[in-house]
Amino acid sequence: MDTEAVRSFVRAAELGQLQRAADELGVTQQAVSKRIASLERELDVRLFTRTARGVELTLDGQAFLPHARNIIAGVDRAITAIKPGSRALRIDVLGLRSAQAVVLHDYWRSHPEIDLDVVTLRVNDPRVAVAAVQAGDVDASFRSVTDPATLPRDVQMIHAFDSPLELLVGPRHPLASARTLTPSQLRRHRIWVPGIAPRSEWAEFYDQLATDFDLRIDAAGPNFGNEVLLDILADSADVATLVGSRDRYVWPANHDLRRIPIVNPTLAYPLSLILRRENPHPGLRAITDHLGRLSPPPTPTWRPSWATTPRHSGEDLDRTRR
């Protein structure tokens, strides 16, 4: 099915004449006639009754019209979403269920008129994400580089929002019935965080966390998938893990798991946003404003050393660090 034929059908139905639709579409009346005829042949129904003054929709045509409008709208949305130059705001997240994606989804639900595409670069190296931002392939990326000095001059990294950690445990775990926990209560309990790449920012984060609160955090080993992790947690009386409060990687209810907020201090992972310094996508401003309006984590708050001073969205990390 040719979407140009569908478009012609819609305009012809609205204008009541093939001739006028043809004028508007910049083709001859005969071309529109053939397009409609080919649509009718493909669908095996009559869409119009031809009269001396134009065309009138048949019942089948009436039934087809809203579907045709829907198809055209879908095509137009698709084109505006990816046509270079005028494409939708495109933001890279680590995963579609990460806290960043959840926050973006919330934003989109309250502002459905903005064209937002949430994509995932299929790489772990943040330098690739930086290159993608620099090249304009994505408009922003929720990633962090450990040393902002390595960023190209036309790319900046700003603080996005803080993601407070929660303990995820199974029903048999000794801490399972707590309403909240303090970091010191986690001492001597085994915390397993699989799938952390060595020397990554997350590895550094958990390293500092373990040191500052004397915790047993096992951040080594491969990740065999969330299902495996959940199964282990559900059965275990001594293994727990840490998740961001907004992350939706896991559905604790399915495995009778509990999410327990950690407070006094709240453990906050600072999420960053990488974007171009010059001429960023106009829609980005609304996103960064939204991030700035997110409710901050409860105080007191612990943060890793590279983010010891609270930061606000829009502030330039690179500049504030020296």
Added chain:
Amino acid sequence: MDTEAVRSFVRAAELGQLQRAADELGVTQQAVSKRIASLERELDVRLFTRTARGVELTLDGQAFLPHARNIIAGVDRAITAIKPGSRALRIDVLGLRSAQAVVLHDYWRSHPEIDLDVVTLRVNDPRVAVAAVQAGDVDASFRSVTDPATLPRDVQMIHAFDSPLELLVGPRHPLASARTLTPSQLRRHRIWVPGIAPRSEWAEFYDQLATDFDLRIDAAGPNFGNEVLLDILADSADVATLVGSRDRYVWPANHDLRRIPIVNPTLAYPLSLILRRENPHPGLRAITDHLGRLSPPPTPTWRPSWATTPRHSGEDLDRTRR
């Protein structure tokens, strides 16, 4: 844009290989390659990165994929809606804001999975609707023929549901502040019902109504449109009209008009459904069941002479009348 190309893109993205997508679609690998290439040319972006083991989505491809799926779904829905043989349930109503359409809309909202098309035959003659039902052009029609004996043998008319009347008046009308009214209270008030075709079922209905309750019903004259009617009602201290309680032709609030239910007895217009006697559309059964479950009008109820005995959905009017 060719929707077959879009379909190929979706399958290739899902399968990760042009070759397998080609096998599935019954064309050669080269054809799929060309389709993708032409899509890429049209959109002016790269959709896949080609590797030795297949294809991988680029960022643009990732952004396009959900849109492509949406387009394909729209096309498929359009086809199932009108392809002869397997098309959606199609029901003719007098107007998209009539009580019948409102009832169908309610049904569809609670059963969004059924494919339902509500259309309007652009004719007033119920015999045309009967012919459309007989020919299978529509599966059912919310119209009435005054003499069921004239129906073709393979077409039947059943009672659909009763539509209770309400008085629609402007703020200056003497009855404007009533919560409910009885028919006798309408006596001596002028009731204007424009746009009723002479000798139609509605004309007969109002005729009987006027006779039985000694009312002044002016059912003559052309209808200049709802806006005109509403304007007149809003300004007038002595003109009122009657509307079905489920009709949504008018929004009284916009003109500060009041809808006042009429009770003791409730004035019920019996709506009929014309459908084929043999092999009706399988989805029709659910509709007639739904109609049968609608709450009946309050008792006591007045009905025109041709419907003096209460009827239930599914009953065969033709058979019960002799």
Added chain:
DNA sequence: GCGAGTCACAACCATCGGTTGTGTGTGCTT
């Protein structure tokens, strides 16, 4: 009856979209 409008059909032609055959690059195996 005729002119002005509509849509459809015919003839023509460039382009497109499919085929088969072949080339190129990559990764795994021997």
Added chain:
DNA sequence: AAGCACACACAACCGATGGTTGTGACTCGC
């Protein structure tokens, strides 16, 4: 390291498609 298996791209070819211009059939209004 060589060779094979596999996947995608390119080339050549060809019928079908979709556009054009020209014309015909039909209806409506004057």
